[in-house]
Amino acid sequence: MVTVCPKSSDLTANQRAMEGVRLFFQNQFNAAEALFFTERNRLPAFALGWATVMFLKALITLDAEVCVAVPHCPPVGTS
Amino acid sequence: MLCRTAHRWVPAEVLLTPVGTSTCLQAIAEAQRRLKHLRNLAATQMPKQGVWSSLASMVTGADKMSDAELEGTLVTAEAGLLEAILLLSEESVMAFVKVVNQQVCLRPPSTTPEWISIQSYPVSVCACGVCVLHQAGLSIRSSWKLYEQCDASLNNAVAALKAERVPFVHQVAARKATASLPAKSESVRAPAETGATPAGAGAGAGAGAGAGAGAGAGAGAGADTGALASTAAGGYYDPDGSAPALPEGYSGILSGGASSDQDDAVVSGVLFGMGGFNVYLSILPPIVLKIVSVLGFPSDRLV
Numbered sequence: 217m218v219t220v221c222p223k224s225s226d227l228t229a230n231q232r233a234m235e236g237v238r239l240f241f242q243n244q245f246n247a248a249e250a251l252f253f254t255e256r257n258r259l260p261a262f263a264l265g266w267a268t269v270m271f272l273k274a275l276i277t278l279d280a281e282v283c284v285a286v287p288h289c290p291p292v293g294t295s
Numbered sequence: 296m297l298c299r300t301a302h303r304w305v306p307a308e309v310l311l312t313p314v315g316t317s318t319c320l321q322a323i324a325e326a327q328r329r330l331k332h333l334r335n336l337a338a339t340q341m342p343k344q345g346v347w348s349s350l351a352s353m354v355t356g357a358d359k360m361s362d363a364e365l366e367g368t369l370v371t372a373e374a375g376l377l378e379a380i381l382l383l384s385e386e387s388v389m390a391f392v393k394v395v396n397q398q399v400c401l402r403p404p405s406t407t408p409e410w411i412s413i414q415s416y417p418v419s420v421c422a423c424g425v426c427v428l429h430q431a432g433l434s435i436r437s438s439w440k441l442y443e444q445c446d447a448s449l450n451n452a453v454a455a456l457k458a459e460r461v462p463f464v465h466q467v468a469a470r471k472a473t474a475s476l477p478a479k480s481e482s483v484r485a486p487a488e489t490g491a492t493p494a495g496a497g498a499g500a501g502a503g504a505g506a507g508a509g510a511g512a513g514a515g516a517g518a519d520t521g522a523l524a525s526t527a528a529g530g531y532y533d534p535d536g537s538a539p540a541l542p543e544g545y546s547g548i549l550s551g552g553a554s555s556d557q558d559d560a561v562v563s564g565v566l567f568g569m570g571g572f573n574v575y576l577s578i579l580p581p582i583v584l585k586i587v588s589v590l591g592f593p594s595d596r597l598v
Binding site: 257263268270274 | 367374560
């Protein structure tokens, strides 16, 4: 469990998070991710941006060609 | 190369193609790891769910949350929704490879679950499709409940929006219009009183901002200036005049309200989550929509 320790600079946390969003939409993926990485353990907005960036990367890179089908489990109720 | 499973060794070629294509699964695993971290962080800000607090909220009827609790609840709901989207996307695209965080297989104990670790990431691959759908369903349900809690704490802003059938896109367009459009030939629906007083109309943002919407449409240049100012205060931009008028005395989210920036961000987050939820519900077949509507989820596509 990660504890939250508010600081006086929290007043500008939303602005700094919005800066990360701006970087992301300006195609500066790594810069946005690095910005969100800095305070991901303290501020939920940064952790959300950090996770959302990788979520979008996962969706973008999702490719059915990459994965070969593994054999299915037997249907439920059969062994 | 072999991957260690809970019960046996499985060739890695079954999961990954040979050269440099494991980044797909790595990104998924990393996204799930980060979403789990996000959940843990937001859990520290969630409202306390004790017996006494539950009884107190039942007696007093107060379902208000503090700003921190509201943010934690919203982030938790967001994380759950993203996890569910990730799971459902895998389900639809990969069709066979399923990644789940929770290592519980729903199959009978007599059968042997197949868990496969992906390199060094703490997630596993289950070959059982029931696990994925179960996990995604639980995640979506809990996220929806959290979004409803946030909505209740925000005076049912989303529910009011749905009831009035006012498209949220007009609010977004109104903000863009205030910054860029000269609005010489376009009509801006604005409250009558704010449209009549161009200078300083923005200072009058509040409960009465939406009253009489549509009365200032199609006026001259001076009226356009007033309309734009009142748009910043709470009117909404309507280039083709097809949007319905705001009801009399409306003071909800579309009127600009009396909310702060943080409230605005939270309301936007709730709207995004509920909108995304409805988008993914709309992908489902109609028969599934009927089933989920019986279970308590809205299957209405109008919001």
